[in-house]
Amino acid sequence: MNIVILGGVAAGTKVAAKLMRQNRNNNVTIYTKSKDISYAGCGLPYHISGLIPDKDSLVVNTPEKFSMLTGVNVKTEMEAIKIDPNRKSVLFKDNTEVTYDKLIIATGATPIVPNIEGVDRSNVFTLRTVEDAVNIKRYIEEKSVKSAVIVGASFIGLEVAENIKAKGVNVTVADLADQVLPNLFDPDMAQYIKKQLIQKGIRVVNGAKLEEITDSGIKTTRGDITGEIVILALGVKPATDFLLDSGIELEKGAIVVDDQLRSNLDDIYAAGDCALVRSVLTGKRAYSAMGSTANITGRILAKALTGEDIKYRGCLSTAVLKLFDGLNAGRTGLTEKSAELEGFDAISVSLVVDDKAHYYPGSGNFVIKLVADKSSHKVLGVQVVGPGEVDKIVDTAVTAIYMGAKLEDLDSLDLSYAPPFSTAINPLVQASYVLENKINGVLDSFTPYEYMCGKAEGYQVIDVNNSPTIPGAKFVAFDKLEETFKDTPKDAKLLLVCARGRKSYLVQNRLKAMGFTATKSLEGGVNLNDVKIKFAGAIPPQEVRRVKALGCLQDKRYPDVFNVRIITRNGKITAEEQKTIWEACEKFGSGEITMTTRLTLEVQGVKYENIQPLIEFLNERGLSTGGTGSLVRPVVSCKGTTCQYGLADTFALSEKLHEKFYVGYHGVTLPHKFKIAVGGCPNNCVKPNLNDLGIVGQNVPVFDIQKCKGCKVCQVVNSCPIKVAKVVDGKLSVDPNECNNCSRCKGRCPFKVAEEYVPGYKVYVGGRWGKKIAHGIPLTRVITSEEELMDVVEKAILLFRDEGKSGERFADTVARLGFDYVNDKLLNSKIDKAAILNKDVKGGATC
Structure with missing residues (x-):
């Protein structure tokens, strides 16, 4: 049988290889537009970052290797432009025409490019x-x-x-x-x-x-x-333009096929991103441009072509995504919204659960949304986000949906358990328990989406966390429920909110037993919801503390007005960012902006209710607020890059420090605030030695004294701004402990005594501004590489977190531990970063 396949990435190569394994007498030829075949399209983003450094590793098989392994003929750079079903032929762009007994179209899809100005630019x-x-x-x-x-x-x-x-x-x-x-x-x-x-x-x-x-x-x-x-x-669109006059049925550009991948025309089949499939749940036509779907349908098509009674059951649009290290997302089936549109009596539950035993190192949370049909209890879909193996949850749900499982069918599944891998009750099973309770009326709740849409309007928020967490809400301890609510009307609308949703359910259960009839639990608690309380009058102290941690400092003249700090990169922002800040100032503040000593911009006069809209407005435009609390503070530096005396590129260095330690360590609590300053030269314009850690650009002289002529008027001596250079016994003499390494003497000696210098950084530790000034002490060695400098800065922050006491500044830590100890730790010792970051540290900064 002469089988022609158009397209050679996923579906095309899969069907070709399987056809040859099924029957070696087949004559199978792949014609593909590209130079490559069988490449890993889903791996392409990871080559951009360098995570997959070798592009060739993304090519599963070369045309030559594929032909050798399978016996399939491969013709590359062959673009089909027309098919003639009557003559059973395909015409290619180079005017080549081939005939077929069976034609398989697997041309995939092409990226959608809008018809707008500028799409043809080189960038x-x-x-x-x-x-x-x-x-x-x-x-x-x-x-x-x-x-x-x-x-x-x-x-x-x-x-x-x-x-x-x-x-x-x-x-x-x-x-x-x-x-x-x-x-x-x-x-x-x-x-x-x-x-x-x-x-x-x-x-x-x-x-x-x-x-x-x-x-x-x-x-x-x-x-x-x-x-x-x-x-x-x-997104993508099916690569089927060449089929428009062929008579093949298309829907939104995709080829319509049956459950054996047959088109409406005899002996023409299609699989992969150019073809439609069907939804398992609705039976309707669906488009699934996924490598997994392409491979599965390609294999089924090959088996059907060689006589097997096999049919494709359909897809669920299953997908999993790595967003960042520590953040994965997966989904399958119908969302709650799509389930409603498809006519299901959809109901969902959202919850936060442990992804493995909570006591096991590295444990985290899954955020799971489970969707089912309320009347039949059939599982319809799942969405899950978390740092762990979200694919396990998704794949279990896929199996359940394919088998037509109801929620109750999940209840007793003997799924794998050990502390490093899962919880004793699988997270998906936990979700099914909660959704069963909701359907059966045992749990009365609002979903996060319902809360977003304002359905909790008119409910009093009751904080049932372990300790007061929600500013402005009424806090109720679990053991004080009867006492607290003894005089509350039994039909009072109470919204019960905890961290994840579990404790609020337990409280609701108790309140129902007490006769309360209008309570609601908020699914996902404060982990999934921005719970907001409308304040009448003064803002409570705990809320003032919360927004202060976001960079919002209360204006003491007013009960509900704040000044909001916008972070810059050592004072440098773009013109576009300036426009954004100006607009934010006009829209949410008083119209005035001030500059802080740490080079943050402060929007003045922001009313409390405008704080969150302001933050969201800034975030959408690439800006953020902050710069307060027991954290690494924004990095400041002088303009040494452009200064005539500058010895270091302070702009570049400060931005790297900002990115690694202000941004990268933003979730790391320290005993107190930690300030970093960078000076481009020993003039100390930004007073690096009055910060917790100061960095000063250096040019350490390597004097060639043998060339010294002992001149009566020494140009090195004349050029020394701090007068530590001298001529002693007819030779230049400079005490290295007194020299500030400013390099003003470079090139001044006509006999080349002062020509060679070693660039580097002097690091001061333990400086402090404020009520009790402390001058930082320089480490005993000048750091000569940026890599080592970044390492020393990180060690200092970790040392402070590990050995500092809550409420004390780094200067006090250095004094208590002793400079020699700190110096040795930063220059010579290794620090267990993972262990230190896992410690529980209480911050003591009050501003």
């Missing part, structure tokens, strides 16, 4: 082939790209964002939809994912329709977004 890319990934990586590296815009917040867009961010590039993701991962996750889960992305330093702008690509970025309906490189990740 605009799509990602579909190995060559695309190589070109993006090369462009970023050769152009030293610092900012990127990803247009599209679906799976491929967010994967590209993660991998470009890993190269040290500032990334903005823009999408027309009002959420990330549209149609894949429900709005509440998408909102949780968006928050995690923002915390990881990704700027996310939703509701932004792309209008034009310019030389500086993109224009959207939400304003201009700057970026030196633009990646279009707007």
Whole structure:
């Protein structure tokens, strides 16, 4: 049998190889438009970051190797332009025409590129082939790209964002939809994912329709977004334009096939991204542009062609995504929203559960949303986010849905358990228990989406955490329920909120037993919901403390007005950022901006109710608030880069310090605040030695005294600004302990005594401004590499976290431990970073 296959990536190569294994007498030929076949399209983003350094490793088989292994003929760079079903022939762009007995179309899909101005610019890319990934990586590296815009917040867009961010590039993701991962996750889960992305330093702008690509970025309906490189990740469309006049039935460009992958025309089949499949749950036609679907349907097609009675059961749009280290997301089946649209009596539950035994090192949380049909209890879908193996939860749900399982069928599954791998009751099973309780009326709750939509309006928020957590809410201890609510009307609308949702359920159970009839538990608790209380009058102290940790300091003249600090990179911001801050100041504040001593900008006069809108406004535009609390503070530096005396590139160094220690350590609590300052030369314009850690640029002289002529008027002596250079017994003499390594004497000696210098950094530890001034003490060795400098700074922060006492400044820690001890620790010792970061540390900073 002469079988022609158009397309050679996933479906095409899978069906070809299986056909030959089924019957070696087949004559199978692949014709593909590309130079490559059988490449790992899903691995392309990871080549951009360098995680997969060798592009060739993404090519599973070369045409030659594939032919040798399978016996399939492979013809590359052959683009089909027309098929003739009557003559059973295919015409190619080079005018080659071939005939077939069976034709399999597996041409895949092509990226969607909008018809707008600027899409043909040299800095605009799509990602579909190995060559695309190589070109993006090369462009970023050769152009030293610092900012990127990803247009599209679906799976491929967010994967590209993660991998470009890993190269040290500032990334903005823009999408027309009002959420990330549209149609894949429900709005509440998408909102949780968006928050995690923002915390990881990704700027996310939703509701932004792309209008034009310019030389500086993109224009959207939400304003201009700057970026030196633009990646279009707007999805894909089936590569089927050449079939428009063929008579093959198409729907939205995809080939309509039956459950054996047959088209409407005799002897023509299709599989992969160019073809439709069916949904297991609805039976309706569906589009699943996934490598997994392509491989599965390719194998089924081959078996059906060789006589087996086999049918494709359909897909669930299952997908899993690594967003960042420590953040994964997965989904399968229907979202709650899509289930409702499909006519199901949809009901869901959202909960936060341990991903493994809570006491096991490295344990974390899963955020799970489980969707079922309320009347039949059939499982319809699951969405899960967390640092662990979310695919385990998704794949278990996939199996359940394929088997037509009800929630109760999950209850007693003998799933694997050991503390390093799971909880004793599997997280998905826990979710099914809770959803059963909800369906049966045992649990009365609001979902995070219902809370987002305002359904809890009119309910009194009751804080049932272990300790008061929600500012402005009524706190109730578990053992004081009867006493607290003895005089409360039994029909009072009470919204019970805890950390995750479990304790609020237990409280609700107790209150029901006491006769209360209108309580609601908030699913996911404060982990999944932004619980807000409207305050009448003065803001409670605990809420003042909470917003202060976000960089919002109360204006003592007013009960509800704050000044909000916006973080800069050592005082440097772009013109676009200036415009944003000005707009924020006008929109949310008093119209005035001040500058702090740590080079943050402070928006004055922000009313309490405007704090969160202001923060969200800034976050969407790549800016953040902060700079308070027991944390590493924003890094400040002098302008040594441009100063005539500058010895170090302070702008570049400060930005690296800012990124690694202010941003990278932003969740690490210290005994007190920790301030870092960088001076470009020993003039000490920003007083590095009055900070917890100060860095001063150095040029350590290596004097060639043998060349000294003992001149009566020594130019080195004359040029020394601090007068430590002298001529003693006819030779130049400079005490290295007194020299401040400013290099003003460089090149001054006509006999070349002062020509050679070693660049480096002097590090001061234990300085302090404020009520009790302390001058930092320099480490006993000048650091001569940036790599070692970053290591020393990190050691100092970790030493402070490990051995500092709550409430004491680093200067006090150094004095208590002794400088010699600290010096040795920072220059010579190793520090157990993981152990120190796992410690429980209480901060003592009050401002």
